[in-house]
Amino acid sequence: MKASKSSSVFNVFNLYIIGIALLSTIVAIFRRYVYSWITLYFKSTLISLYQNEFFYGVVVIGLLGSASSAAYKALTEMREMLIRNFIVNASFGWLMQWLSQEVDTGTFVTAPTLKLTYNNSASQERIDADITNKLSFEPGGGFHVINFQGSTYWFTRHSDGRPITAGWEREPFLFEKCSISTFYSKDSRKKLEQLFVHAKDKMNVHCQKDKTLCFTPEGWNGWVVASTRHKKPFDSVVLDGSLSDYIFNDVTKFLSRSEWYHQRGIPFRRGYMLYGPPGCGKSSFVLALAGRLNINIGTLSLTNLDDNKLRVRLQDIPDNCLVLLEDVDAVFADRGATLQNTGKSRRVTLSGLLNAIDGVASQENGRIFIMTTNHLEKLDPALLRPGRSDVKIIFNHATESQINNYVSKFYNYSVDASRLTALIPNKITMAQLQGHLLKHKNNYSEAVNTVHELSSSNNNKTIMPLKQWLRRLGIPHIMPVLESANIRSLYDLKNIDNRLSEIGVTAYMDCNKITGMINGNECVVRDFRFVTKRQAQGLFVKYFPDQVTSAACFAAQIDDCTVSVHETKVYLHKAVFFENCSAVEAANPQRIKQKLIEGEVEPSEPVNCFLNRLNKKYQWNLEEEVITSFTEALREEGIIDVNAMKGISDKDLKNYNITKKGCRLKILRHVSN
Ligand SMILES: Nc1ncnc2c1ncn2[C@@H]1O[C@H](COP(=O)(O)OP(=O)(O)OP(=O)(O)O)[C@@H](O)[C@H]1O
Structure with a gap:
């Protein structure tokens, strides 16, 4: 909101006077020298033009056009000047929200907001996201008349200029100008103030009722709302004994002592250091605490800041916000370490952090400053001393x-x-x-x-069991092959480098998945992730086109974090190509539970791998051709893995050219196991 500034009006008039004086001087010089010269040489031509009516008409029209354009410019300039100096105007996001939700008059026009996009072919993800987003209505561009509490206001919204593409994501956006104005009168300023205060209070109550805003710093824009979370119930985070209440009482006591801090000239700030192993509730507790205190959270992660950015960000934290500094052990332990002497990218130094914390203060409302770390032992004592960490609380393993x-x-x-x-x-x-x-x-x-x-x-907190890892990749059948080569953990597997074929993992797809996962191949890693309900539904429709109802039923059976994308694909692949299931059968909850979620009938070892493994282990010296023809003969019968070989007999094996009795017995024993 701008207050009127009469001094700037005089500055503008001064400029006009100087301009007119300059113009008069130029005209005088022209008359004195140039005019007499022109009349001397072109007198007769000028006289004939002067007497020409047609020429007269053109000159008059030209002069009228220039005069009207100058008058229009002057009027626009004056209007802008008046708006700048005599009419209070403002533009804020919450005002737009208030206008959209609260102001409801016949003259007020609303239109759906449209997101500006410059992609000709919008990606499926973008379409999905847009479809699931809530439709929001805002005042459309242009001019609106608003009646509020018996007074009339004008609201205008327009963008002047072309889209700007900036930021890491290179998303184009437009700068917009919104303003609310009213007639100038003795109490116009008061009326506008009342409107803004009313709108702000309304929106503030609306936002704060059941939400906690989480702010994070974003490039040039300072702090932005990264997410709006429902207030976390304070008792949803269960700490040992009465620890939650102890912290809450400490914070409220601090907030009630502004006078005490003020009188002693001590920065009205209190630092809390929450430390302990990951997953013990530090971040969750901060969210719950903010909810109970009815304040928001400004989160800073030290890993993507440098000293300067940290200092600036800590100084312009939004009001009514506690500051959460996560993973403070990420700073350089060495006080003076800088870009030059570490060779690493720019990061926050310890002294930078200490200075930034010391600069955090708010004399009016009090600033709560919470730091978290998993490694208290790594922190410099300077960070732990009172003033920076006034209260230190361990969040340990569950009692x-x-x-x-x-x-x-x-x-x-x-x-x-x-x-x-x-x-x-x-x-x-x-x-x-x-x-x-x-x-x-x-x-x-x-x-x-x-x-x-x-x-x-x-x-196995850090290393996933090999079996689970292979299962999520959709290749659990190679576990026996790996075991027979004495590879029992992910660690062993990573250490064999590229010698997969040497140990019997010969299938191209299997090798590809393993090396892809180890080297972080994007597609393999994507399929390794747990499947979401939405993805499961999409995959189902790919295997069973048009079976949308069964797809929804299938997706409903998939819980978060149970099966990977690979596993889901394998399940559907088997259902379609080997088991000839109908869509209804494939979506049967009992079947999904048995075959996918509990992984009972996940594909077992392929026949050729199985036979190769036994051949090597027992040194049968079976010829490659025998193994291939055996595998192919079984495939023709629809038998592709060891599980499917269960019904096979000694006679069958003989028919498939396994002549040695010892081999047949071993095969049958392994199959029945
Ligand atoms: N004491 C607790 N009471 C209830 N839920 C908890 C508790 N501790 C952790 N959780 C749950 O565990 C999950 C992880 O907790 P949170 O992120 O708060 O841990 P953290 O200690 O902050 O971990 P990190 O150090 O990795 O940030 C959350 O979903 C949270 O709901």
Whole structure:
């Protein structure tokens, strides 16, 4: 909002006077020298032109045109000047929202907002995103008349200029100008102020009612709202004993002591250092705390800032926002380390961080400053001293009371939580516990009976078991091949470099998937991810065209984080090409559970791999041709893997040219195992 500035009006008049004086001087010089010279040499020509009526008409029309254009320019300039100096105007995002939602008069025109896009062929993702976005209506471009509390206002919205393409994503955008104006009168400023205050309060109440805004810094734009989250219930984060209340009481006590800080000249700021292993609730607690305090969160990650950006960002944090600095151990441990002497890209130095924190203060509302780290031991004592970290709180592995409370709450106090609590292994994080309970959210007994899974996942926190890794890649059948080459973990597999064929992994696709995953091939990694419901539905329709109802039914059976894209593809591939299923059968929940989610009948070892492996292991010296013809003969019968060989007899093997009795016996024994 701009206040009137009469001094600037005089500056403009001064400019006009100087301009007129210059113009008069130029005219005088022209009359004195140039005019007399022209009349001397062109007098007769000029006289004939002077007497020509046609010439007269052209000159008069030209003069009239120039005069009207100058008058139009002058009027526009005056209008702009008046708006700039005598009429209060403003433009804010929340104002637009308020206008869209609250102001409802006959003269007010609204139009759907259209996102500017310059792609001729919009990608499927973009279309999907647009379709799922909520349709929003805003005042259209142009001029609107608004009646608010008995007064009339004009609202204008227009963009002047061409789209600007900027930022990392090179998305084109337009700068827009919006303004609200009213007639100039004694109380026009007051009336406009009332309108803005009313709109702001309304929108503020609307936003804050059940949401926490999460701000992050963004390039040139300063802080922007990165996400709007529903307020997290304070008791949804279960900490040990009364730790949550202790922190909340400490914060509220601090916020109520502005006078105390002010009188002593101490920066009205309080720092909290939350530390402990990942997944123990640090970030979740900050969100819940912000919700309970009715404030927003400004999050800074030190990994993508440098000293200067950090200092600037900490100084212009939005009001009513707590500052969350995540992973503070990411700063250079060395106080003075800089770009030059580390050779690394630009990052925040310790002294940069300390200076930035010391600069954070707000005398009016108090600033809560929360830092998190997984490695307190790595931090410099300077960061831990009072003033920077006033309160240090450990968020550790789940305690018995935490587990008990969380389990009770999770099952709505309808189960005997102590049954599970007693079986939970030590050193479990709350995130792991949450993951386990989510898997068995409808069956508490199952959660108790499978608690050992939790302990094995706990032992393999960082390295995924090889079997699971292969399963997610859709190639669990090569596990026996790897085992026979003594490769039992991902670590072993990564160490064999490119010698996959030497150890018996010969199929091109299998090798491709393994090397692709190890080298981070984009397509392989994408398929390795857990399939989403939406993707599952899309895949189903690819295998069963037009079966949209079954596809929806299929997708509904897929829970988050259960099966990968590869596994889903393999399931559908088998259903169509080997099992001749109908769409309804393939979407049958019982079947999906057995064959996909529990992976009971996932493709087992292909016949040729199986026979090659035994041949090598028992040194039968079977010729390659025998193995190939055997594999092909079985394929013709529809048998492609070991699971499908289960019904085979000794006589069949003999018919397929496996002549040695010892070989046949071994094959049958392995198949039945
Ligand atoms: N004490 C807790 N009570 C309830 N849920 C929890 C708790 N701790 C963790 N969780 C759940 O675990 C998940 C991960 O937690 P969160 O991100 O808060 O952990 P963190 O300690 O901040 O981890 P990091 O150090 O990696 O950032 C969240 O979904 C959260 O709901």
